[in-house]
Amino acid sequence: MPRVRFITLGCRLNQAEEAIFAADFSANGWDVAFGGDDAGADGQEVVVLHSCAVTRMAERKTLQAIRALKRVDPTKTAPIVAVTGCATAALPEQVLRAAGADLIIPRTQYANLRFAIEAAIAVSSGFAPAAPPAGRASLRERPYLRPGRHHAMLKVQDGCDFRCAYCIVPYTRGPATSRPFAECVAEATAMAKAGVPEIVMTGCNLACYRDGVAGLPELAAAVCEAVAPMGATVSLGSVEPAICDEAIVALMLAHKNLKRFVHLPIQSGDSKVLALARRRYNGERIREILTLYRKKVPNLFLGADFITGLPGEDEEAFQRTCDLVKEFSFDHIHVFPYSPRQGTAALALPDIPSRAVARARAARLRTLTA
Numbered sequence: 001m002p003r004v005r006f007i008t009l010g011c012r013l014n015q016a017e018e019a020i021f022a023a024d025f026s027a028n029g030w031d032v033a034f035g036g037d038d039a040g041a042d043g044q045e046v047v048v049l050h051s052c053a054v055t056r057m058a059e060r061k062t063l064q065a066i067r068a069l070k071r072v073d074p075t076k077t078a079p080i081v082a083v084t085g086c087a088t089a090a091l092p093e094q095v096l097r098a099a100g101a102d103l104i105i106p107r108t109q110y111a112n113l114r115f116a117i118e119a120a121i122a123v124s125s126g127f128a129p130a131a132p133p134a135g136r137a138s139l140r141e142r143p144y145l146r147p148g149r150h151h152a153m154l155k156v157q158d159g160c161d162f163r164c165a166y167c168i169v170p171y172t173r174g175p176a177t178s179r180p181f182a183e184c185v186a187e188a189t190a191m192a193k194a195g196v197p198e199i200v201m202t203g204c205n206l207a208c209y210r211d212g213v214a215g216l217p218e219l220a221a222a223v224c225e226a227v228a229p230m231g232a233t234v235s236l237g238s239v240e241p242a243i244c245d246e247a248i249v250a251l252m253l254a255h256k257n258l259k260r261f262v263h264l265p266i267q268s269g270d271s272k273v274l275a276l277a278r279r280r281y282n283g284e285r286i287r288e289i290l291t292l293y294r295k296k297v298p299n300l301f302l303g304a305d306f307i308t309g310l311p312g313e314d315e316e317a318f319q320r321t322c323d324l325v326k327e328f329s330f331d332h333i334h335v336f337p338y339s340p341r342q343g344t345a346a347l348a349l350p351d352i353p354s355r356a357v358a359r360a361r362a363a364r365l366r367t368l369t370a
């Protein structure tokens, strides 16, 4: 039985896609493995490296992972490495190939990922490759449920139509798309029936989920109701602030099986920095939103993302972010120093703090929730 190993970097959406890829291979006679760095240990193996490119660091990690997979001692057979994910859109093909990538499968070809790999193996064994079935537009999004895992990712949305000045994601994941409402509810029900304790609804810009008149709140309510009889809980992946916060609060109060957990990509507490970043709220509005969550939802686990060193962030602006973090006593924050990305509007903005300053501020901010 041929074996494929999935190594996934980056976000929950990547994890959700990994599970969808794995289900397709498993359903078609492949032995499936995850993670691990002993790829290729026992003969020819295929590794699907589902990459991330949200920051320059993430890109470096992707290239390092490819090189590491190809660096095997002479007694072992290096795996075939197929690279999928955002790095296939963010990095030139020759850069990925130079690192050792054998196959580069962009987002538009995910439906034929397995066929592309089977074809590569056939060719490397001197056989004629089988053609993928015509018209295979997408993968059947029935994820592979990993035994013993406490949660499974339910991908309901992808892409983004916003253009935050620092963000490369709309260029790597494309415009916003939403899965059909009924398909998402059926998927969640199948997961709960399969014994998954927690279903994590995820997307690229989850709060922008839309199927006809139904937005994220309507979908989340339907998923909560569908899986409650099986005792499963539901949680929301990262949700953009200032889109449907009031509705999410109402959902958490109405549905006992919706986890009181919210993670907001806030980025800064300063209105000037937020405006330059093209975020859809200012410092006052984000305070109102955080007050709403803190006041209305008891025992809420409140998480957030912050980026230090964004264009226009002077010491005063940074202090406003620190004050915000202290005021709302976040349970968890992810802090990233600003990473300039090719093709984004922020590159052309003035007053970008140095890398050293961005890193120093990131270290200071992280201490505020320790």
Ligand code: SF4
Residues within 6 Å of the ligand: 160, 161, 162, 163, 164, 167, 168, 169, 170, 204, 205, 240
């Ligand atoms: S909302 Fe902004 S930060 Fe989030 S993915 Fe879209 S462009 Fe990027």
